[in-house]
Amino acid sequence: MMKLKLMVASLIVLTTVISPFSVSASEAEYDPVNTSGEVLCLPGSFYQPKSDCSLLGPSAYLYRMADLGVTFPLHSVAGKVPDPSLTYVDVRYGEVVRQNASVYASLEDAVKKGKVVRKIDSPYSFISYRDEAVVDGKRYYMVDFGGWMTANDISRIGTPSLFQGKAFSQTPERSFGWIS
Numbered sequence: 001m002m003k004l005k006l007m008v009a010s011l012i013v014l015t016t017v018i019s020p021f022s023v024s025a026s027e028a029e030y031d032p033v034n035t036s037g038e039v040l041c042l043p044g045s046f047y048q049p050k051s052d053c054s055l056l057g058p059s060a061y062l063y064r065m066a067d068l069g070v071t072f073p074l075h076s077v078a079g080k081v082p083d084p085s086l087t088y089v090d091v092r093y094g095e096v097v098r099q100n101a102s103v104y105a106s107l108e109d110a111v112k113k114g115k116v117v118r119k120i121d122s123p124y125s126f127i128s129y130r131d132e133a134v135v136d137g138k139r140y141y142m143v144d145f146g147g148w149m150t151a152n153d154i155s156r157i158g159t160p161s162l163f164q165g166k167a168f169s170q171t172p173e174r175s176f177g178w179i180s
Contacts, residue, residue, distance in 0.1 A: 077176050079166030087162045094154040096125040101153035110148035
């Protein structure tokens with residue numbers, strides 16, 4: 001049994017070493033432009049094939065990309081960054097998390113649980129608020145037309161994005177997209 005295992009192992013080794021399919025060196029090297037040089041072309045600022053080197057490796061990649069119209073380093077898209085003040089939004093948003101949430105006439109009424117001008121009783125309601133105040137460690141939000149609500153009744157919803165992109169005066173010469 002041991003001899004049989006040894007013979008099978010030897011046969012496997014021999015068949016992998018002596019393969020009927022041999023590949024010549026000229027078939028192994030694929031170069032659509034030039035295979036005459038023995039030295040690889042250095043990747044650099046040229047985008048034309050040279051005859052004294054082989055266009056393989058990084059230089060082949062750069063050449064293929066240049067042929068597709070992509071040059072390195074990549075140039076930024078011509079455009080201006082918009083005015084940062086355009087990201088300022090003076091309205092924020094919140095979700096009403098308690099049914100029959102009270103809207104008070106003033107900040108003082110909200111602090112003292114005084115005069116209620118209306119109730120928000122919808123189970124799925126949202127508000128916008130322009131101002132907030134903290135009194136005795138409790139937060140209050142100014143909602144529509146000067147009404148105030150307690151933070152216990154509201155869950156704040158995120159802030160607007162500060163991303164602006166670019167402003168263009170004409171269509172860019174090549175396509176682009178934003179990656180975040």
